[in-house]
């Protein structure tokens with residue numbers, strides 16, 4: 042392998058047959074190139090999907106109620122179901138061990154918010170302190186809501202970055218007052234959200250203040266939780282599904298809802314969605330590998346074919362070498378080395394070209410579902426490894442044939 | 456140097472078999488220059504290939520420099536060929552993309568001789584056959600006689616016990632043939648044992664002993680008064 046003479050011979054024979062070498066190189070290089078680009082894009086899709094989910098915690102559960110759609114125990118369908126703060130407290134207490142963050146919310150959809158002469162329509166949500174983590178919100182200035190804000194129903198507000206730029210023109214809003222339906226709220230914090238502008242145009246106030254200010258009584262519009270992410274995604278998913286089933290059962294018992302009424306209580310399980318999408322991403326990835334490997338196999342078969350032709354053409358030469366004392370093993374080594382070299386060289390070329398393309402085109406891709414397409418070091422290493430194996434396979438049959446050449450037959454004069 | 460007893464060889468072709476060598480007995484002493492003659496198809500090349508361990512006899516014994524040659528596997532045969540034998544072919548059999556020097560150095564490469572030493576030695580033998588200035592030329596840039604001289608240098612490079620030449624002058628005109636024979640005689644003068652298969656009586660006369668083959672047996676084996684090739688050149 043590390044014998045200079047061998048290498049010289051490999052170069053000699055390859056450079057003697059430039060066209061043939063070039064064609065072989067192209068078939069392998071394009072195989073690797075395609076594989077790398079496909080893998081890059083599959084990781085891009087993965088990144089894009091991950092990003093889509095990062096606007097909220099991936100392990101979020103949210104529960105809201107609507108009207109019943111089925112009659113049950115003498116009750117008519119179309120009955121409105123309204124969650125109360127006590128429901129939230131019940132769930133929190135009964136399932137304490139299985140919940141990470143929890144928040145009972147009372148939101149008003151679009152509301153006009155005024156600050157001095159500026160005004161804008163934003164979504165006002167009455168929430169609890171944990172909601173920051175359920176939403177993946179990042180505090181950039183001030184603080185989020187705390188327990189005492191809730192207990193004392195303080196008139197404080199945390200605004201999204203979009204609100205800051207629109208109402209405050211980018212100035213720090215901390216300590217300023219905004220009014221919602223004529224009620225004054227003091228700004229105590231600003232947040233960013235990976236969900237982008239849509240979520241950054243939310244404002245959060247204590248749930249208790251929202252109930253008081255907007256005639257909520259002890260009503261709750263929705264309850265949001267996260268489940269602990271211990272163990273695998275599958276374990277967490279199973280836990281969350283059990284949890285959802287338990288909560289649904291309790292609520293249906295309490296509000297006398299038909300067990301098969303799927304519309305009355307709505308549960309959004311982000312984990313379940315995530316799981317679906319991730320398994321889709323996995324499938325895409327597998328398909329890409331499959332296609333890529335297929336192309337490589339085609340390339341390898343090409344190399345093998347060409348090596349067989351080379352061996353045939355060099356029958357006489359191999360016969361001469363054997364007559365002069367070449368061991369069968371050294372002939373095998375010669376052919377194998379040539380084939381490994383060709384696949385390695387052209388494969389690396391394809392690898393670099395593929396990485397280069399991703400590097401060049403990657404940043405210009407502006408799509409919600411494809412982000413930062415790239416191939417990590419390990420994957421690149423894997424493809425190189427595949428190449429060496431492929432080259433060995435491609436060379437093996439021709440090398441074996443070469444070793445079997447009998448000098449007496451090879452040297453016979455025609 | 457060479458002892459052969461009752462050597463038989465047949466080729467199987469489908470259901471028939473062709474009995475080519477039918478009991479060859481002959482010995483060659485060290486330093487001899489022997490020509491093997493006979494009509495086409497009489498089995499000359501077959502005999503030489505067996506002597507060269509490129510082929511195996513069906514029956515009989517063959518001893519080379521005291522070593523019995525029998526049931527060799529490929530690895531051992533390759534080693535013995537490299538160590539004991541030098542081949543010269545009618546069609547030269549040089550590797551066409553290697554320079555004259557690299558061709559000569561090839562048997563030494565298979566002896567795992569270090570590069571520097573190998574090249575020095577190969578150059579020495581090229582000098583010996585008078586082709587020092589041509590060492591970096593490819594075979595395609597050489598004349599037939601020059602090619603054969605490169606092949607002779609290659610056969611000599613590993614300092615073998617015996618040189619085996621199958622019609623070394625078969626592809627050359629008479630003038631070049633004589634030059635090549637002069638070279639071979641010179642090498643023999645230095646003590647090397649050489650066997651030459653030839654069709655040409657005048658070439659045979661330049662050896663020291665003629666063995667005549669007919670239908671797979673030796674019909675005549677006699678010493679001759681050697682004619683020096685130099686007198687024709």
Ligand SMILES: Nc1ncnc2c1ncn2[C@@H]1O[C@H](COP(=O)(O)OP(=O)(O)OP(=O)(O)O)[C@@H](O)[C@H]1O
Pocket residue numbers: 466467468473475493494495496497498499500501502
């Ligand atoms: N590998 C083989 N398979 C079958 N028959 C063979 C084989 N090699 C040689 N023969 C036959 O054996 C016989 C002797 O062949 P050989 O080559 O030894 O003759 P030769 O004396 O060298 O002839 P020439 O002077 O034409 O070179 C011929 O009839 C030939 O056809």
Ligand SMILES: [Mg+2]
Pocket residue numbers: 499500501
């Ligand atoms: Mg012959």
